Amino acid sequence: MPTVDTFEDALDGLAVETTRLAPETFEETIAEVVTVPAVGTSLPVESVSLEDTAVLTDPSPAEIDTAITGVTGATLGIAEYGSVILPSTPAGDEAVSLFCDHHVVVIDGDDIVPDMPTAVGTMATTLADDRESAVIATGPSATADMGALVRGAHGPKTVHALVIES
Amino acid sequence: MSTDEKAAHIRRLLDTEGDSVQENTRVFNQGRYAAVEDLEDYEGLKDRARDIKEDAISRLPELIDELTETVEENGGHVYLASDAADANRYISEVAEKENAETLVKSKSMTSEEIDVNEALEAAGVEVYETDLGEFVLQVADESPSHIVGPAIHKSRREIADLFNSEFEPDEPLETAEELTMFAREYLGERVKEADIGMTGANFLVAENGTLLLVTSEGNARKSAVAPDTHIAVSGVEKILPNFEDLQPFIELIARSGTGQDLTSYLTLLTPPVSTPTLDFESDEPLSEADGDREFHLVLIDNGRMAMREDSELKETLYCIRCGACANVCANFQHVGGHAFGGETYSGGIATGWEAGVHGQESAEEFNDLCTGCSRCVNQCPVKIDIPWINEVVRDRINRGETSSEFDFLVEGLTPDAEPGGVSLQKRFFGNFGTVAKLGSATAPVSNWFAELPPSRWAMEKVLRIDSRRELPTFADETLQEWFLVREGLAPADADREVVLYPDTYTNYISPERGKAAVRTLEALDVRVVLPDLPESGRAPLSQGMLSTARQQAHETYAGLAEQLDASRDVIVVEPSDLAMFRGEYEKFLPEASFDRLSDASYEVLEYVYGLVANDSEKTDVLSGGPGRVAYHSHCQQRTMGLGEYTEALLEELGYDVLTSTVECCGMAGSFGYKSQYYELSMDVGYELEDEFERAGERDRTVLASGTSCTDQLDSLLERKPRHPVELIAPDTE
Numbered sequence: 001m002p003t004v005d006t007f008e009d010a011l012d013g014l015a016v017e018t019t020r021l022a023p024e025t026f027e028e029t030i031a032e033v034v035t036v037p038a039v040g041t042s043l044p045v046e047s048v049s050l051e052d053t054a055v056l057t058d059p060s061p062a063e064i065d066t067a068i069t070g071v072t073g074a075t076l077g078i079a080e081y082g083s084v085i086l087p088s089t090p091a092g093d094e095a096v097s098l099f100c101d102h103h104v105v106v107i108d109g110d111d112i113v114p115d116m117p118t119a120v121g122t123m124a125t126t127l128a129d130d131r132e133s134a135v136i137a138t139g140p141s142a143t144a145d146m147g148a149l150v151r152g153a154h155g156p157k158t159v160h161a162l163v164i165e166s
Numbered sequence: 167m168s169t170d171e172k173a174a175h176i177r178r179l180l181d182t183e184g185d186s187v188q189e190n191t192r193v194f195n196q197g198r199y200a201a202v203e204d205l206e207d208y209e210g211l212k213d214r215a216r217d218i219k220e221d222a223i224s225r226l227p228e229l230i231d232e233l234t235e236t237v238e239e240n241g242g243h244v245y246l247a248s249d250a251a252d253a254n255r256y257i258s259e260v261a262e263k264e265n266a267e268t269l270v271k272s273k274s275m276t277s278e279e280i281d282v283n284e285a286l287e288a289a290g291v292e293v294y295e296t297d298l299g300e301f302v303l304q305v306a307d308e309s310p311s312h313i314v315g316p317a318i319h320k321s322r323r324e325i326a327d328l329f330n331s332e333f334e335p336d337e338p339l340e341t342a343e344e345l346t347m348f349a350r351e352y353l354g355e356r357v358k359e360a361d362i363g364m365t366g367a368n369f370l371v372a373e374n375g376t377l378l379l380v381t382s383e384g385n386a387r388k389s390a391v392a393p394d395t396h397i398a399v400s401g402v403e404k405i406l407p408n409f410e411d412l413q414p415f416i417e418l419i420a421r422s423g424t425g426q427d428l429t430s431y432l433t434l435l436t437p438p439v440s441t442p443t444l445d446f447e448s449d450e451p452l453s454e455a456d457g458d459r460e461f462h463l464v465l466i467d468n469g470r471m472a473m474r475e476d477s478e479l480k481e482t483l484y485c486i487r488c489g490a491c492a493n494v495c496a497n498f499q500h501v502g503g504h505a506f507g508g509e510t511y512s513g514g515i516a517t518g519w520e521a522g523v524h525g526q527e528s529a530e531e532f533n534d535l536c537t538g539c540s541r542c543v544n545q546c547p548v549k550i551d552i553p554w555i556n557e558v559v560r561d562r563i564n565r566g567e568t569s570s571e572f573d574f575l576v577e578g579l580t581p582d583a584e585p586g587g588v589s590l591q592k593r594f595f596g597n598f599g600t601v602a603k604l605g606s607a608t609a610p611v612s613n614w615f616a617e618l619p620p621s622r623w624a625m626e627k628v629l630r631i632d633s634r635r636e637l638p639t640f641a642d643e644t645l646q647e648w649f650l651v652r653e654g655l656a657p658a659d660a661d662r663e664v665v666l667y668p669d670t671y672t673n674y675i676s677p678e679r680g681k682a683a684v685r686t687l688e689a690l691d692v693r694v695v696l697p698d699l700p701e702s703g704r705a706p707l708s709q710g711m712l713s714t715a716r717q718q719a720h721e722t723y724a725g726l727a728e729q730l731d732a733s734r735d736v737i738v739v740e741p742s743d744l745a746m747f748r749g750e751y752e753k754f755l756p757e758a759s760f761d762r763l764s765d766a767s768y769e770v771l772e773y774v775y776g777l778v779a780n781d782s783e784k785t786d787v788l789s790g791g792p793g794r795v796a797y798h799s800h801c802q803q804r805t806m807g808l809g810e811y812t813e814a815l816l817e818e819l820g821y822d823v824l825t826s827t828v829e830c831c832g833m834a835g836s837f838g839y840k841s842q843y844y845e846l847s848m849d850v851g852y853e854l855e856d857e858f859e860r861a862g863e864r865d866r867t868v869l870a871s872g873t874s875c876t877d878q879l880d881s882l883l884e885r886k887p888r889h890p891v892e893l894i895a896p897d898t899e
Contacts, residue, residue: 058451061444065358081428092452094391094441098384120413123434128374128409131240133439136416136432141384144424145298145315146349147322148342153298154350154357155384155431 003079004163007112010082011161014139015151018161020109023047026164030055030071033104033160039064040071041091045108045164059096070100070156075126077112077163078119081138084161085123088133097137103156105137109165167531169630172842179501180849183319187311187502190318195493195829197425198545204427205417215414216549219484222406223474229372229405230465236375241438242461246402249468254285257364257397260462261291264395266361270353272379272386273297274366275313275487276466277399279510279523282364294356296385298349305332311503312512314423314489319502353385358446363389367400368419368486370463371409377463378412379433380419382426387433394443395460402465403483415486418547423488437461473522478558482518484548491515491542491552496830496850497535506535514542514552521559530563534843537834538708539801540745554753560710564588584711594629595836596709599701602674606640613639632844636881638675638873645673645680649696660693664773665729669740670701671873679888682895683739683770689787689896690777695734699725702743707750708835719746719754723763736767739889741803741872742835744769748806769803770891771871775811778818788894791820794865796858797890798826798879800872801834812871812890819894824863828853831870833878847878855882869893 008018021029026048039059040050050057055071064070072093074084084105088094097103113119119136127134141155151157167175202208222229234244247253261269269291271277283293295304299317302325303310310316317325322342329345330338333352339345357363365386367377377398379386390396406412412434420426442455473479492498492506492513503512508520508528514536520529536556543551564584584593594601605612616622616637625631645668664687672680684694703718726736738744747767752760768776778784795816799809809825816823832850837843858868858879868887870876879887 058453060449060451061446061455062449064444065446083428088391088435088439088441090440090442090453090457092442092455094387094439095444095452098387098391116417117413120410120416124409127434128371128376128436131374131376131436133376133433133435133437133441135387135434136428137430138428138432139430141430142382143298143346145302145317146325146342146345150343150346152350153346153383153385154296154353154388 003112003114004109004165006079006114007077007082007163010080014082016082016139016159016161018163020163020165023164023166026162027053029162030104033162034071035068035102037063037067038069038071039067039096039100041073041089041093041096043073043106044075044087045073045106047108047166048106048164058091061095064092064095064099067100069102069104070096070098071104071106072097074105074107075111075134076119076122077107078116078136079112080115083119083136083138085119086135086137087127088135094133094135097135098155101152101157103140103159104162105159106162106164109163112163169842173845176501176505176842176846179505180845183311183502183504184500184849186321187319188499190315191312191493191499194315194424194489198421198490198493199425201421201425201427205421211414211418212547212549215418215486215547216484218406218411218414219548223403223480223483226402226405226471226474229407230402232372233370233375233405236372237461237463240375240436242375242463244463244465246465247467250280250466253280253399253464253466253468254282256464257282257399258285258289260395260397261286261289261362264361264460266291266395268292268294268356268360269362269364270294270296270357270360270389270393271364272366272381272389273300273316274364274399275310275510276366276401277364278310279468280399280466282399291362294353294360296353296357296389298346298383301349301353302328305329309504310512311507312489312492313487313503319504357385357388357392360389360393362395362397363391363393364397364399365390367398367404369412369415370400370405371407371412372405373408374436376409376434376436378416379431379435380429381433382430384431387431390433390435390437391439391441392444394456394458395462396437397462397464398437399464399466402467402470419486419488422490422545422547469523476522478555479518479522481550482515482522482555484550485515485519486548488547489513490545490547494541494545494829495536496539496541496828496832497537497846499829500846500849501535506532508532514556515550517559518552518555521562526559526563526566529559533560533563537837539830539834540749540805541801541829543805554750557707557710557712561712564592564710584714588709588711590628591630591840592709592711594631595839596706596711596714598705598836599670602640602670606644606674610642626841630841631839632841634844635839636877638671638877640674641677643677645677646696646698648677648681649684656693657688657691659691661691662735663693663695663732664735664737665726666694666696667736667738667743668696668699669738669743670705672739676873676876676889679739679892682889682892683737686774686788686891686895687737690774690784692777695729697725697729702746703750703754704742704746705835707746715750716754719751723751723755723759726763730762730766734766735773736763737770737773738767739770739891741769741800741806741808745802745806769808769811771815772808772811774891774894775815778815785819787896788819789897790894792822793820793867794822794824795893796824796826796863796866796868798831798854798868798870798875800870800875801830803871809871815894816890824866826854826857828857831875831878833874835874838874838878851878851882854879858883867893
C-alpha cells in the first residue's frame with residue numbers, strides 16, 4: 001500500500017518506529033512494544049482489542065501517573081506528514097496519550113489518508129460537525145528551548161505506531 | 167532614547183545576546199527555506215491564507231457574534247474585553263470564583279500583551295509558565311525577545327547557570343537534555359496541582375467553536391485538560407469562519423516560523439472538552455471521574471477594532487505570529503527583539519502591533535531598525551507588506567515628534583513636503599537628492615570640504631552622521647553631462663529605444679555604472695535616452711517622509727509618461743528605485759499609471775539578459791570571461807527575484823560566479839551612516855566580508871548591484887566593488 005509506505009517513511013523521519021501487522025498478531029506485538037505498567041483506552045480499530053493484553057484499560061489518574069506506556073488509537077493518519085489524529089474522549093484518550101513517557105498509537109491502515117487537505121476535510125465532517133476535540137500529533141513532544149533539540153518536553157519521549165493491515 | 171543611548175543599547179545587545187539570537191534565528195530561517203521547498207504550491211497556499219484572513223477581518227464583528235454564540239452553545243463562556251485592564255479584571259474574577267491558588271499557563275503573546283501574570287499575582291494567584299522558553303524567562307525575570315522562541319537570546323550555558331543557582335539541584339544541570347528533563351519534572355508537578363489552565367489560541371473557528379493551538383512541547387494540552395478550568399486568551403483577529411479554513415495555516419505556520427513541516431501537536435480543542443478531569447491522587451477509574459469543566463474564552467480588542475478601521479494598520483491583523491519576518495531580518499538576527507521590539511511584540515511586524523495595541527510611542531524606539539529592505543515580504547505567509555507599515559508608522563512618528571532645536575535651520579529651506587518635527591538626520595537623508603545635486607555641482611570643492619575634520623565634526627554633531635563611515639564622493643561630471651556630450655554616438659538603426667533612469671547615485675556619485683549601462687545597451691542596438699527626471703522618492707520614503715515620497719512619485723511618473731507613450735522601456739540601475747516603480751508606487755499612483763510604469767520598468771541586467779537570451783551571438787559584443795567574480799545581489803532585487811538574471815548572464819558570459827548567501831550587506835541606504843546604527847551595520851556587514859574573504863575566494867572580482875551594498879563592501883574589503891554592468895560593458899569609450 002503506497003499510502004502506508006509514505007506514512008511509515010514520514011514516521012521514520014520523526015524517529016517514530018512503525019510496526020505493520022495483521023490483527024491476529026496484535027496481542028503478541030503489544031507485549032513486545034509495551035513497557036509495563038501500561039494503561040490504555042478502547043481502540044477505534046474493530047479488529048483488535050487491548051482486552052487480553054497487559055495494558056490496563058479504564059485506568060485511574062493515579063495509574064496514568066505511574067504508567068510508563070500509554071496505548072491509544074488514532075482515528076486518522078496523514079501519510080505525507082506521519083501525523084496521527086488522536087481524539088479527545090471521555091474515556092481519557094487525551095491523558096493516556098500525553099502523560100506517559102512512551103506512547104503506542106494504534107491505527108487501521110485503511111484510515112491513513114494521503115495529505116493534509118484530505119485530513120482536514122474528513123475532520124470537518126466528523127470531528128468539527130460534532131464539536132469534538134482532537135490532536136494532530138506528529139512525532140513525540142519536543143523542544144529546542146534549552147539549546148538543542150530534546151524529545152520528550154512535556155509529553156511522551158517516544159512514540160511507536162502500530163498499523164493494522166487486514 | 168537619545169542617539170548616544172540608542173547606540174549604547176544596541177552595542178550592549180550585540181555583545182550579550184547577539185550571538186545566541188543569531189544562531190537560533192538562522193536555524194529557523196534556513197529551516198524555512200528548506201521546508202517551503204517541499205510544498206507543492208507554496209504561493210497558492212499563501213494566497214489562500216491571505217484571502218481567508220482578508221475575508222475574516224472584513225466581517226470580523228459578525229464572526230465575533232457567531233463564535234460567541236457557538237462557544238456558549240457548547241457550554242463555555244465568552245467575554246469580549248475592550249482592553250488589557252478589562253480582560254485582567256474578568257480573568258481575576260474567574261480565578262477568585264474558582265478559589266484558585268495556582269494557574270499553569272502555556273505560551274501566549276496576547277497574554278503577554280495584557281500583562282496577565284502581574285494582574286493574577288496581584289489577585290493572589292501563583293502563575294507558572296509551562297512553555298520551557300517562557301519558564302526560563304520567568305525564572306530569569308526577563309521579557310521575551312522573539313514571538314516564537316521567547317528565550318532564544320539565552321545560551322544553554324546561561325540557562326544552566328540560571329537553573330543551578332535558582333534551584334540548586336543535587337547534581338548541577340548541564341546538557342539540554344538534563345535541563346529539559348528538570349523543567350519537565352518541575353512543571354509537571356505544577357500542572358498536577360494547578361486550579362486553572364490558561365492558553366492562548368492560534369486560531370479560533372466561528373462555526374463550531376474550535377480553537378487551534380500550535381505547539382511542540384505538550385504543555386498547552388496539559389494546561390488545557392489537567393485542571394478543570396480552562397481560560398483561553400485571544401485577540402479578536404484570530405477568528406476564522408470555517409474549520410476547513412485552518413488547512414493552509416496548518417501547513418504554513420510552523421514552516422514559516424521554525425522551519426518544521428508541522429509542530430508535534432496541533433491541538434484542536436472544542437471546549438469545554440469531554441475528556442475527564444484529572445486528580446492524580448484519585449484511584450477512581452476515568453469512567454467514573456467527574457467530567458464537569460469550565461471554559462472561558464476571553465476575546466481581546468485592545469485597539470484591534472480601531473486597527474481594522476485604519477487602512478494602513480489593518481493588514482497587521484492578518485499576521486499569524488509566525489516570526490518569519492524577524493528570522494529573515496538581518497538586523498533582527500544581530501540584535502534580537504530586545505532592541506527590535508516594543509512592549510510585547512518584536513521583529514518586522516511588531517511596529518504595526520505596537521502602534522495598534524500600545525500606541526505609537528511603543529513603536530518609536532525600534533521602528534528605525536526596519537530598513538525597508540523588503541526581505542520579509544516574500545517570507546510572510548499572509549503576504550503582509552511589512553516595510554510599508556513601518557514607513558507609515560515612521561511617518562506618523564515624524565509628524566508627532568516634538569520640534570528639534572535646529573528647526574530654525576531648515577524650516578522653509580528644505581525642498582520636502584514634511585512638517586517641522588522631522589529630525590534633521592531624517593531630513594538630510596530624505597533630501598539626499600538635493601544634497602547630491604549641490605555637492606556634485608561644486609565638486610571637487612564639496613568633496614574636499616566634506617572630509618575636513620570640522621565638517622565631519624559638524625555632521626556628526628548636527629546630523630549624527632558617523633565619522634567612521636566614509637562619505638560618498640560626488641563626481642566632477644554627472645552622468646547626464648557626460649551623456650549630453652556624446653549623444654551623437656547612439657546607434658543609427660537601433661532595434662528599440664529605452665529610457666535610462668538617472669537615479670541620484672548613478673547620476674551624481676557613480677556615473678561609471680550609468681556609462682557602462684549606456685555602452686552595453688547601445689552595443690546591443692538599443693538607443694538610450696537620458697532625460698532629466700525627478701528622484702524616485704526612495705530616499706524620503708525610507709525616512710518615513712511619506713508626503714515628500716508621494717510628491718516625487720507623481721513628478722517622476724509625470725516625467726516618464728511621455729516616454730511610456732513613445733513605447734520606451736524604462737531601465738533602472740539602482741534596484742531600490744526599481745522596487746519603488748514595481749512596488750510602492752502602487753500606493754502613490756492611480757492604478758493604470760502604476761501598471762503602465764511597473765510593466766515597462768526593468769533592472770539593467772534583467773533587460774540585458776532578455777536581449778541576449780534569444781540570440782546568443784549578441785553576447786559576443788559584451789566583455790566576457792573567463793574570470794572569477796563574487797557577487798552580492800541587492801535586498802530588494804532579491805525580493806523581486808532579479809538576482810538570478812545577473813547570475814545567469816554572468817555565467818552565460820563565461821564567468822565563475824560566487825553569489826553571497828547572507829541576507830543583507832547591513833547598509834540599506836542611509837542606515838550605516840547614522841551614528842546610532844553604525845556598529846550594527848558593520849556587524850551585519852562582517853558576515854558578507856567573511857563570505858567573500860574566505861580562503862580560495864579572495865581573488866574574485868567583487869560585484870554588487872546596489873549603491874549602498876557597494877559602499878558597504880568598499881569599507882569591508884580591500885578590493886573595490888563594481889556594478890556588474892561595468893564588468894560586462896563593451897570596451898568602447
